[in-house]
Amino acid sequence: MTHPVLRAQDLRRTYGTRVALRGVSFDVRRGERVALLGASGSGKSTLIRCLSGLETTDPGAGRIEVFGQALQEGGRHSPRIRALRRRIGVIFQQFNLVGRLGVMSNVLTGLAADTPLWRGLLGRYTLAQRALALDALDTIGLAPQAFQRASTLSGGQQQRAAIARVLVQGAELVLADEPVASLDPQSTRRVMDQLAALNRDAGLTLIVSLHQVSLARRYCHRVLALRDGELVYDGPSAALTPSFLQQLYGTAAEELLHDDHDFAAPAAEAPPLALAA
Numbered sequence: 001m002t003h004p005v006l007r008a009q010d011l012r013r014t015y016g017t018r019v020a021l022r023g024v025s026f027d028v029r030r031g032e033r034v035a036l037l038g039a040s041g042s043g044k045s046t047l048i049r050c051l052s053g054l055e056t057t058d059p060g061a062g063r064i065e066v067f068g069q070a071l072q073e074g075g076r077h078s079p080r081i082r083a084l085r086r087r088i089g090v091i092f093q094q095f096n097l098v099g100r101l102g103v104m105s106n107v108l109t110g111l112a113a114d115t116p117l118w119r120g121l122l123g124r125y126t127l128a129q130r131a132l133a134l135d136a137l138d139t140i141g142l143a144p145q146a147f148q149r150a151s152t153l154s155g156g157q158q159q160r161a162a163i164a165r166v167l168v169q170g171a172e173l174v175l176a177d178e179p180v181a182s183l184d185p186q187s188t189r190r191v192m193d194q195l196a197a198l199n200r201d202a203g204l205t206l207i208v209s210l211h212q213v214s215l216a217r218r219y220c221h222r223v224l225a226l227r228d229g230e231l232v233y234d235g236p237s238a239a240l241t242p243s244f245l246q247q248l249y250g251t252a253a254e255e256l257l258h259d260d261h262d263f264a265a266p267a268a269e270a271p272p273l274a275l276a277a
């Protein structure tokens with residue numbers, strides 16, 4: 001029997017008196033492209049931090065399995081977490097690049113787990129590792145910027161460098177936390193196109209949190225929708241019409257429908273990635 005790539009069971013996370021996740025359960029199969037949708041404060045980032053192993057759920061609550069193995073259970077990380085996290089790529093809204101380092105050096109940090117610390121600190125990567133990073137930058141259309149400082153890139157370019165880092169890491173499951181929240185519509189389209197292409201061409205399983213329903217409908221077949229930490233919908237993105245959103249969220253639906261005109265066009269398939277053989 002094949003395991004789901006990700007299995008979340010009864011996840012709860014409380015901060016003081018604030019309940020950020022309330023019994024969230026779902027499975028994701030290999031190769032799926034899933035949007036995690038919800039208004040501000042609905043628990044998207046908390047869920048992604050838990051799924052990526054950056055945070056634990058409440059003591060005694062819930063279990064997260066990745067690749068058929070426990071990542072955390074009952075609020076405790078599994079002893080295998082390091083090995084499992086190597087297979088999970090995380091992309092953040094704020095890119096998490098080191099601005100004073102070159103783009104290539106940033107992308108090479110995706111290899112941190114496979115590189116002795118001293119090599120990484122001194123930037124002494126092997127030729128093969130550098131070639132891998134250049135390939136990833138080429139795939140993502142950033143080869144010409146490889147030796148620029150990361151801080152000189154536009155927001156969209158920085159996010160694409162973060163995608164290249166995940167490629168170099170060799171991640172099988174990518175968790176992207178509002179990767180386009182701070183980008184203009186053109187950069188948003190480019191970054192989303194590339195995430196979609198990674199999923200389609202490189203076979204990565206993708207979970208991407210968004211708070212624009214139009215993006216979720218355009219790029220993902222399946223949506224998990226959160227409201228106040230609760231999973232209120234798990235189904236096809238095509239069903240998320242404005243009236244259904246109104247039923248799910250009431251007046252808060254407005255937040256998810258904002259800027260809808262920018263991405264309202266029917267889903268276009270992303271251009272293929274120039275994946276290295």
Ligand SMILES: Nc1ncnc2c1ncn2[C@@H]1O[C@H](COP(=O)(O)OP(=O)(O)OP(=O)(O)O)[C@@H](O)[C@H]1O
Binds near residue numbers: 018019038041043046
């Ligand atoms: N470290 C923390 N300490 C205290 N409360 C937190 C913490 N992280 C999240 N919360 C609270 O948990 C709830 C869910 O927050 P979360 O950031 O997961 O939501 P979100 O859907 O990602 O929101 P946004 O779209 O604004 O990023 C919010 O009420 C938030 O204030």
